[in-house]
Amino acid sequence: MSDPQPEPDVAELGVPVVEVEDLEVNFKGRVGFFAGLLGRKGFDAKAVDGVSITLYEGEVLALAGESGCGKTTTARAIMGLLIPDAGTIRYRGEPLARSRRGLRGYRKQVQMVFQDPTAALNPRQTIYEIVAEALRIHGVPGGPDAKTEEQLVARALSRAGLRPPERFYLLYPHELSGGQRQRVVIAGALVVDPAVIVADEPVSNLDASVRGEILALLMKLREGSRISILIVTHDLGLAWTVADRVAVMYLGRVVEVGPAEEVLQRPKHPYTKALLNVVPEAGGTERPILQGEPPDPTRIPKGCRFHPRCPVVASGRAERLGILNRCVSEDLALEEIAPGHDVACYLKGLGEEP
Amino acid sequence: MGRKYLARKTLHALATLAFVLAFNFFLFRVMPGDPVRLLARGAATHMTPQRIAEIEHEQGLDRPLPQQFVVYAKNTLTGQFGISFVTNESVTSVIGRAIWPTVLLVGSATLISTFFGLWAGIKGAWGRGSLFDTTSLFGSLVLYSAPEGWLGMILLIIFVGTFHWFPAGQMSSNTGQTGIANVLDVLSHLFLPCMTLVLGYIGEYTIIMRSSLLEVMGEDFVMTARAKGVPDRLVRRSHAVPNALLPTLTLVFYSFGFILGGSVIVEAVYSWPGLGQLTYRAIQDLDYNVIQAVFLLFSLAVIAFNLAADITYGYLDPRVREA
Numbered sequence: 001m002s003d004p005q006p007e008p009d010v011a012e013l014g015v016p017v018v019e020v021e022d023l024e025v026n027f028k029g030r031v032g033f034f035a036g037l038l039g040r041k042g043f044d045a046k047a048v049d050g051v052s053i054t055l056y057e058g059e060v061l062a063l064a065g066e067s068g069c070g071k072t073t074t075a076r077a078i079m080g081l082l083i084p085d086a087g088t089i090r091y092r093g094e095p096l097a098r099s100r101r102g103l104r105g106y107r108k109q110v111q112m113v114f115q116d117p118t119a120a121l122n123p124r125q126t127i128y129e130i131v132a133e134a135l136r137i138h139g140v141p142g143g144p145d146a147k148t149e150e151q152l153v154a155r156a157l158s159r160a161g162l163r164p165p166e167r168f169y170l171l172y173p174h175e176l177s178g179g180q181r182q183r184v185v186i187a188g189a190l191v192v193d194p195a196v197i198v199a200d201e202p203v204s205n206l207d208a209s210v211r212g213e214i215l216a217l218l219m220k221l222r223e224g225s226r227i228s229i230l231i232v233t234h235d236l237g238l239a240w241t242v243a244d245r246v247a248v249m250y251l252g253r254v255v256e257v258g259p260a261e262e263v264l265q266r267p268k269h270p271y272t273k274a275l276l277n278v279v280p281e282a283g284g285t286e287r288p289i290l291q292g293e294p295p296d297p298t299r300i301p302k303g304c305r306f307h308p309r310c311p312v313v314a315s316g317r318a319e320r321l322g323i324l325n326r327c328v329s330e331d332l333a334l335e336e337i338a339p340g341h342d343v344a345c346y347l348k349g350l351g352e353e354p
Numbered sequence: 355m356g357r358k359y360l361a362r363k364t365l366h367a368l369a370t371l372a373f374v375l376a377f378n379f380f381l382f383r384v385m386p387g388d389p390v391r392l393l394a395r396g397a398a399t400h401m402t403p404q405r406i407a408e409i410e411h412e413q414g415l416d417r418p419l420p421q422q423f424v425v426y427a428k429n430t431l432t433g434q435f436g437i438s439f440v441t442n443e444s445v446t447s448v449i450g451r452a453i454w455p456t457v458l459l460v461g462s463a464t465l466i467s468t469f470f471g472l473w474a475g476i477k478g479a480w481g482r483g484s485l486f487d488t489t490s491l492f493g494s495l496v497l498y499s500a501p502e503g504w505l506g507m508i509l510l511i512i513f514v515g516t517f518h519w520f521p522a523g524q525m526s527s528n529t530g531q532t533g534i535a536n537v538l539d540v541l542s543h544l545f546l547p548c549m550t551l552v553l554g555y556i557g558e559y560t561i562i563m564r565s566s567l568l569e570v571m572g573e574d575f576v577m578t579a580r581a582k583g584v585p586d587r588l589v590r591r592s593h594a595v596p597n598a599l600l601p602t603l604t605l606v607f608y609s610f611g612f613i614l615g616g617s618v619i620v621e622a623v624y625s626w627p628g629l630g631q632l633t634y635r636a637i638q639d640l641d642y643n644v645i646q647a648v649f650l651l652f653s654l655a656v657i658a659f660n661l662a663a664d665i666t667y668g669y670l671d672p673r674v675r676e677a
Contacts, residue, residue: 081577
C-alpha cells in the first residue's frame with residue numbers, strides 16, 4: 001500500500017537536514033600596530049547575530065538580503081569553513097564536530113558552489129582532476145553496483161550538462177566559457193552524491209544568457225534525488241524563480257522566513273517589502289524606498305535593527321500606531337504569523353500590513 | 355607549449371640582445387675619459403704622440419664612428435673582445451678567470467636564499483600571525499633594508515676581527531693544497547661572503563613568497579578544496595603553493611640572471627676574485643674592452659634567464675601555454 005503523493009503543504013515541511021540554531025559569528029576588528037600599542041581596539045563586527053534556519057530534505061531555500069547582511073557568513077558556517085562564536089549547526093540531528101577529522105564525513109554530504117567559477121577552479125588542474133578531487137578525498141563508494149572513479153566523474157560531468165564528458169577531461173578551466181566553468185564547479189560538487197548543496201550567489205557572476213541555464217540545472221538536480229539546495233542571493237527575483245522557501249536577512253538576523261509565494265506576494269516585514277519594490281517580477285516599479293545608511297555590522301542599532309531605515313518609522317505610521325517606542329528600543333525575535341511563515345516586526349501584532 | 359609562444363619569446367630575447375649590443379657600443383663612446391691617454395699615463399713618459407697615435411690606430415679608435423661600430427659588431431659576434439689595456443691579456447681569459455669564483459659565490463648564495471626564503475615565506479603565510487610569521491617578517495624587512503656592504507663588514511668584524519673563525523678575504527690561502535684540503539680551504543673562504551649575500555637576498559624571497567601565498571590562500575579554489583574536505587597539508591601542497599610559486603618564480607629567475615653581475619660590493623669587501631671585483635677595477639682603470647665585454651656578459655645572462663623564465667612559465671601555467 002503506497003501513500004498518495006502528499007500535496008505540498010506549508011505545515012508539512014518534511015525531514016530537517018541542516019538545522020541552524022542561534023548562530024553567531026563575529027569578526028574581530030583590527031587596528032594598526034601603533035594604535036594597538038596605544039590600547040585602541042577595532043570595532044568587532046557581528047556578521048551573524050542569532051540566526052536560526054532549517055533546511056528540509058529536498059527543498060530549495062533561498063537566503064536573501066543585501067550585501068553585508070551575513071548571508072554568506074551563514075553559508076560558510078554551515079559549510080564548516082568558519083567556526084561560529086555561538087549556536088549550533090546540526091546535520092540530521094547530529095551537532096557538527098569542531099575538528100577537521102570530525103567534519104570529514106559531513107564534508108562529503110554538503111558541497112559548495114561559489115559565485116565566481118573562474119576563482120573557484122584551480123587554474124592548474126584539468127577538469128578531470130578538479131571533478132575527481134572529492135572522490136580521491138572521500139573514496140570511491142564500493143558496493144554491488146560500484147563504479148570506477150572515471151565512471152563517476154563522467155556521470156557527474158554529464159549530470160552537470162557537460163556532454164560528452166570525455167571531451168572535457170583534459171581541458172583546463174581557462175579553456176571553458178563562464179557557464180561551462182560553473183557546470184564544472186557543480187560537477188565537482190555532485191560527484192560525491194551530496195545531500196546538500198550550498199550555492200553562494202551561483203549565477204551573479206555569469207552572463208545573463210547562461211544564468212537561466214545554470215539555475216535550471218540546479219533545479220533539475222532534484223529530479224530523482226532528495227538533494228536540498230541552499231541558495232544565497234541578493235536577488236529576490238531569483239529567489240522567486242527557484243526557491244520553495246525564502247529567508248530574508250538583515251544585519252545578521254533573519255527578519256522574515258516562509259514559503260516563497262507567501263513571503264514574496266504577501267510580505268509582512270517592511271524590509272522584505274522594500275526589497276520587493278525593485279523586483280520587476282513582483283510588480284515593483286517604484287523607485288527604491290530604502291533610505292539611510294547601508295547597514296554596518298560594527299554598529300548595530302538598538303531595538304529593531306531596521307528602524308533607522310524603516311519606511312513605517314520614517315512616515316510616522318509607527319508613531320501613530322503606538323509602536324515607535326518599541327521599534328527603537330526593544331529587540332525582537334521571529335514570531336509565527338501563519339503556518340511556516342515567521343516575521344520579526346511589531347506591525348504584525350497589530351494585524352497591519354507593512 | 356605553443357610553438358608560437360616559444361618563437362615570440364625567443365624573438366623578444368634576440369631583439370633585446372641586439373639593442374644591448376648597440377647601446378653598449380655608444381655608451382662607451384660618450385663616456386668621459388680617454389683610454390689611450392690613460393695608457394700613456396701608465397706607461398710614464400716614453401709615450402710619444404706618435405706612439406699614442408699608433409695605439410689609437412691599433413685599437414681602431416681613429417676611424418669614423420660607423421666604421422668602428424661595424425668592426426665592433428663583427429668582433430663581438432665572433433667572440434673577439436680584444437685585450438685588456440691594463441694587463442695586456444686577452445679579455446676572454448681575464449673574464450674566464452673571474453667567472454667561476456662569481457658563479458660559485460653568488461650561485462650558492464642564490465640557491466641557499468631561494469630555498470630558505472621560499473620555505474620561510476610559505477611557513478609564515480600558512481600560519482599567518484603566528485610567532486614564526488611575525489618574527490620572520492620582521493627579520494626579513496630588517497635584512498631586506500640592510501645594505502650588503504655594511505652587512506659584510508659587520509660579519510667581517512665579528513667573525514674575522516673578533517673570533518678569528520674565518521680567513522679575512524680572497525678565495526683561498528694559496529698554500530698549494532690539493533684535494534679535500536683545498537676544497538675545505540675554499541669553503542672556509544666562501545662562507546662569510548656567501549652568508550652576507552644570503553642574508554641580503556633572503557628577505558626579499560620571504561616577503562614575496564609570503565604575500566603571494568597569502569593572496570592565493572584567499573582565492574575561492576582554496577576554500578573550495580577545504581570545503582570538499584581536502585586535508586590542510588594537501589590544500590597547501592597541491593592548490594595553494596603551486597599557484598603562489600608562479601610570481602615568485604619570476605623573481606628567482608630574475609636573480610639568477612644577476613648571478614654573473616655578482617655583487618660588486620660584497621666581492622670588494624671580501625677581496626673575492628670574481629667578476630664584480632673585475633668590473634669595479636676595470637671601471638676605475640677605464641679598461642674599456644673589459645668593461646664592454648663584462649657588460650655584454652651581464653646583459654646576456656639576464657636576457658637568457660628571462661627567456662628561461664618565460665619558457666618555464668609556459669610549462670607551469672596552462673593559461674600561458676596556449677597564449
